[in-house]
Amino acid sequence: MACILHIETATEVCSVAVSKDGELIFQREETKGPSHAVLLGTFVDEATKELRSKGLKLDAVAVSCGPGSYTGLRIGVSEAKGLCYGLNIPMIAIGTLKLMASAVAKKGLVDPAILLCPMIDARRMEVYDALFDSQLTLVRDVKADIIDETSFIEILKDQKIAFFGNGSAKCKDALQSPNAIFVENVYPSAIDMVDLAEDVFAKKEFVDSAYFEPFYLKEFVATIAKNKVLPPHQNVK
Structure with missing residues (x-):
């Protein structure tokens, strides 16, 4: 059993949770995203303050690793990597689709x-x-x-x-x-990561935070607004 910070940003929902010995002790969630770049750092900061107030230290960080939104996954995994590096703790990767399936199965839906x-x-x-x-x-x-x-x-x-x-x-x-x-109303959430992350922690099946990449499934393709496309006769230097 351990104290684990959970991060989920694979869809429009941004959520952070902390569990201690399998019990949820902190959670923050916003379902009206996407605004992960703004919210995630705030949620993590609130979580760490809560931990300090209880005299607790993190043993690992778990992150939902995809598939999902390219930008959301990149933000979540980057945050997890930074925390793991700074605190010298292991990183746990949880597949987003498995996370959702786990929530439905556990709740008996x-x-x-x-x-x-x-x-x-x-x-x-x-x-x-x-x-x-x-x-x-x-x-x-x-x-x-x-x-x-x-x-x-x-x-x-x-x-x-x-x-x-x-x-x-x-x-x-x-x-x-x-x-x-x-x-209806099923989405990936950090609060549903607890059991999966605890199982991975017990088995010590950690990922290398220095080299780990999200499971994007497809390559990111940037799009350009039509009013930003230059006419064929114009050259960019």
Whole structure:
């Protein structure tokens, strides 16, 4: 058991929590983002002040490592790296989709026989997703899927699947099978990282904070506003 700071910034939600011996002792969360660059440092500062007031020291930092928002993940992992380096403590990486599946399973939101499919919005009809059973065993690998009426069709013939996360709402019209179940108001949160992080800490399955990179799944592609594009005849020097 340990004192662990948990950071989650993979979606529009920014959250920070601290657990001591598996019990939550601090939490801050903002769901109306994205404003991670402003909020995360403030939340972490409040968490460290709370620790000092209780005479506690951190044993590790856990961070949700993706897939998800490129910018959000970069901010969260950078903060975790800085803390681990400065405090000389280990870093724990928690997969964001597994984190979401764990929250649904732990809260008993669906029957244990139903497969769990967390979905994170990747714009248009694309989502980052994976399939887990109720024991969090990975049934289908993490993918970037473009959802249409044929998605998951073979599995849905014989098996119920619970879809949730900020990517699932836009998939309701496409996934018309009676075996497709949609669970609302599920998002990755630092408060749901506690059990997963404690398990990793006990097994000492830490990542190298000096070289670790978030699991972006896809390369970041910058876009340029149309009014910023130069006409073909203009040259940039």
